[in-house]
Amino acid sequence: MEQAVMVEPDLRLVDQLMSLGAGDVKKCFQCATCTAVCKLSTAENGFPRKQMLLAQWGLKERLVEDPGPWLCFYCGECSKDCLRKANPGETMMALRRYLTTQYDWTGLSRLMYRSAAWELGILGLVASVVVLLFTLPRGFGFGLLNQAGPQALRSVMLDKFAPVETVHLADTMLALLLGFFLLTNAARMFRRLTRNDGIPLATYLRRLPTLALQLFTQSRWKGCQADDAIKNWVRHLALASGYMLMFTLVVIFLPWFQVQNDSLHWTSYLGYYATGVLVAGSGWMILDRARQRGEMYRFSHLSDWLFPALLLLTAATGILVNLLRVENLPMPTYVMYTIHLAVAAPMLVVEVPFGKWAHLLYRPVAIYVDAVRKDALAARG
Numbered sequence: 001m002e003q004a005v006m007v008e009p010d011l012r013l014v015d016q017l018m019s020l021g022a023g024d025v026k027k028c029f030q031c032a033t034c035t036a037v038c039k040l041s042t043a044e045n046g047f048p049r050k051q052m053l054l055a056q057w058g059l060k061e062r063l064v065e066d067p068g069p070w071l072c073f074y075c076g077e078c079s080k081d082c083l084r085k086a087n088p089g090e091t092m093m094a095l096r097r098y099l100t101t102q103y104d105w106t107g108l109s110r111l112m113y114r115s116a117a118w119e120l121g122i123l124g125l126v127a128s129v130v131v132l133l134f135t136l137p138r139g140f141g142f143g144l145l146n147q148a149g150p151q152a153l154r155s156v157m158l159d160k161f162a163p164v165e166t167v168h169l170a171d172t173m174l175a176l177l178l179g180f181f182l183l184t185n186a187a188r189m190f191r192r193l194t195r196n197d198g199i200p201l202a203t204y205l206r207r208l209p210t211l212a213l214q215l216f217t218q219s220r221w222k223g224c225q226a227d228d229a230i231k232n233w234v235r236h237l238a239l240a241s242g243y244m245l246m247f248t249l250v251v252i253f254l255p256w257f258q259v260q261n262d263s264l265h266w267t268s269y270l271g272y273y274a275t276g277v278l279v280a281g282s283g284w285m286i287l288d289r290a291r292q293r294g295e296m297y298r299f300s301h302l303s304d305w306l307f308p309a310l311l312l313l314t315a316a317t318g319i320l321v322n323l324l325r326v327e328n329l330p331m332p333t334y335v336m337y338t339i340h341l342a343v344a345a346p347m348l349v350v351e352v353p354f355g356k357w358a359h360l361l362y363r364p365v366a367i368y369v370d371a372v373r374k375d376a377l378a379a380r381g
């Protein structure tokens with residue numbers, strides 16, 4: 001006979017969630033209208049009512065072990081239909097921010113999500129380090145003052161200003177660092193979601209294609225019932241493809257991608273696609289947020305603005321670097337190249353493993369675990 005386990009509620013949980021954007025969580029009366037109207041909600045994992053209840057009761061551990069918040073794509077239908085105007089969709093957004101702070105073992109996510117000054121300060125710090133690397137006197141950095149020389153001031157010589165081999169090595173090290181932080185945080189998430197579930201390893205192995213499918217397509221979003229769900233999914237898919245393609249070009253194919261002459265390598269065409277998608281997709285998202293177009297944009301945390309803004313700035317400064325290079329304007333090209341990296345590096349170092357971008361990994365993991373649980377439940381009859 002199993003013994004009942006007493007769970008000590010965390011009385012600070014509601015206040016913490018409210019500070020992350022769940023301002024109306026206390027209004028919920030548990031009528032379950034939100035769950036009834038959600039097309040993605042299931043009998044096995046009914047949301048957002050379950051998560052609203054756990055939050056109000058202060059059951060932190062139950063929330064951390066629940067994939068439910070990540071199964072929601074925030075189409076906003078639940079908030080529109082809430083009779084109490086409790087905005088359950090926005091609470092689910094706040095829960096995802098909260099869970100991100102719980103998965104991150106470094107504590108940086110917690111600082112960033114709870115303080116705009118910390119987030120902007122960390123971004124500024126990384127950007128300052130990049131600028132210093134390109135401007136410090138000989139012996140410290142590797143930029144214009146060190147290796148470019150007088151020739152590079154008469155004609156654009158990016159390879160003298162920022163040697164491809166050096167930048168490529170730095171990019172590779174950066175990718176390994178990002179992968180380490182992101183994957184260790186995801187491993188912590190997976191361990192919390194699967195702790196003591198008793199599900200055989202074979203079930204997890206059989207469901208690996210689900211993880212891969214959601215990781216590369218986020219196709220579950222298409223199941224939302226909102227009128228603009230398909231449009232939002234396509235835009236998100238295109239933007240993610242552009243981001244991942246650009247990241248791959250920079251980390252793996254930089255020696256061919258960053259060419260000194262005007263000849264086109266096959267990677268150049270991929271770069272044009274990625275740049276176009278990043279400019280169009282991130283700009284579109286920023287406009288929608290600014291105009292509060294649609295239920296999912298009525299409330300926006302700073303982190304919701306920063307990632308698309310940094311993506312847009314990264315793409316725009318990259319375009320300007322190329323235009324200035326073609327016009328053979330040495331100093332403006334070098335300055336813009338430094339600005340370009342001072343925008344891109346903080347986005348990669350800060351926002352990817354610790355901020356908004358991490359949901360692109362956390363959500364597929366949650367969907368995968370939920371699918372495994374359903375298979376295990378079906379197997380038990």
